[in-house]
Amino acid sequence: MxxxxxxxxxxxxxxxxxxxxxxxxxxxxxxxxxxxxxxxxxxxxxxxxxxxxxxDLKDIRLEGDALWVGAMCTHAQIAESPLIVAQFPMLSALAQGIADAQIRNVGTIGGALANNDPAACWPAGVLAMHADIVTNQRVINADAFFQGFFTTALKEGEWILGLRFSRITWATYLKFEQVASRFALVGVAVVRAANGQVRVAVTGLGQGVTRWHAAESTLTSAWHVQSLNKLEFESDKVLSDIHASAKYRAHLVAVLCRRAVAANTGESAAMQRQPLITPSDNGSSVF
Ligand SMILES: Cc1cc2nc3c(=O)[nH]c(=O)nc-3n(C[C@H](O)[C@H](O)[C@H](O)COP(=O)(O)OP(=O)(O)OC[C@H]3O[C@@H](n4cnc5c(N)ncnc54)[C@H](O)[C@@H]3O)c2cc1C
The missing domain is CATH 3.30.43.10 (Uridine Diphospho-n-acetylenolpyruvylglucosamine Reductase, domain 2)
Known part of the structure; x- marks a missing residue:
């Protein structure tokens, strides 16, 4: 070396x-x-x-109605910030669920975004929140920032100074953990704006964070768990690996999205009776 x-x-x-x-x-x-x-x-x-x-890279502050989080803020700092806990609780809960205390105390939000690991939690939270990523050269909205497997819009010589989050009405992030690392086997962030617009971002699918547009439009029209009844996440967009099949991951997307909405509406998240899908599902179904 x-x-x-x-x-x-x-x-x-x-x-x-x-x-x-x-x-x-x-x-x-x-x-x-x-x-x-x-x-x-x-x-x-x-x-x-x-x-x-x-x-300045470790600052957490309000800028008008928006929240500024510096790139060098650690997950622990975000999890414990009184401002974030009180006013942006989804972000503090997401940070608290990352890895273990050692990693939370040194891992940073800027490093997590630049790395854009396909199983990381921050890309889902940041994409669903429609946050702006502020670099030394420009402002990049999350929709343009995440560009697939370990790939972002950052150009050569460009680096992240921090992020700006607009205030939203309600947000939650739920993940099904890969038990050894606590990375997301699948993680789903659901955000609902004051005008009823819903954004759903999914991580853990193997190709980088993505939005679930079908769920977004359905939930924007009718904010109920039942609205998701006929929706399935397409497993052809999902990778299989030793931890789980594509079909199992796609199923988890739907389960976690229902649970997220139910956490807000108070409905039951239970699905209608359907075949049981196991992590190593090979296409056969069991009831
Ligand atoms: C065992 C383990 C478990 C984990 N579990 C989870 C989990 O459950 N959920 C989750 O979301 N994450 C998880 N992580 C990821 C971890 O929390 C860190 O966020 C991630 O590893 C980035 O680390 P870092 O901030 O130290 O960045 P570094 O490792 O220092 O840097 C990562 C990359 O980002 C670049 N970089 C760093 N800062 C900037 C910047 N400001 N601008 C531009 N580029 C920059 C670096 O050059 C490098 O390419 C886990 C990591 C480990 C090792």
Missing amino acids: NTVAYLRPRSIAEVSECLISLPEARLLAGGQSLIAAWRLRLCELTHFVDLQDVP
Whole structure:
């Protein structure tokens, strides 16, 4: 393994200069994904550019009616922020459900978004909330930011300063955990705006976070669990792996979406009787 230099810039301008003058440098947030990827030789780099001394990247504050969360805010900081707990509870609950205390105390929201792991929780929460991702160059809405498997709209030399979340009426995020890591086997974020518009974002499907447009339009027309009765998430858009089949994951999307809506409406989330689908489902059905 080649020697890698370690840099600790002290301002946003210095970080941007590092990325321009050292194209093979990589930003280091909490190192929870990057260090493992580097040690496994999944990425090559010449310099780590550590963000921890840059002021302002750890801020959580209200900007008018919107919430600003700096890129270097850890999951634990977000989970415990009194402002977020009181006014944006879905974000604090999502953060509290990530991994374990060690990872929550060093892993960051900026690192999670830039990494865009297909089983990560933040992409679903941020996409459903229609948040803006603010970089050193521009503002990118979540709809344009997430571009598939470990891929984002960030260009060379571009990096995340923080996120802006608009206030919404109601939101929840539910996941079915992969037990060893607590990454989402499937995770579903459902958000309802004041005008009744609903957004549903799904993670854990293997190809990167995605919206479930059919559920969004159905729930926008009628905010009831029953509205979802005839909807199925198409399993041809889902990958199978050793943890679960595509069919099982698609089924979980529907289950979690129903539970999310039920948590708001007070209805039962139970599905009509249907074949039991198991994690290793091979197409045969059991009642
Ligand atoms: C065992 C384990 C379990 C986990 N469980 C979950 C889970 O349940 N749910 C979940 O959502 N996540 C989970 N994670 C992910 C974890 O919480 C971190 O969010 C993720 O690993 C990113 O880590 P980091 O913030 O330390 O970023 P790093 O590892 O330091 O960086 C990750 C990538 O982002 C880039 N980067 C970092 N900061 C910026 C920035 N500001 N702008 C642009 N690029 C940047 C880096 O260059 C690198 O490419 C888990 C991780 C592990 C190891």
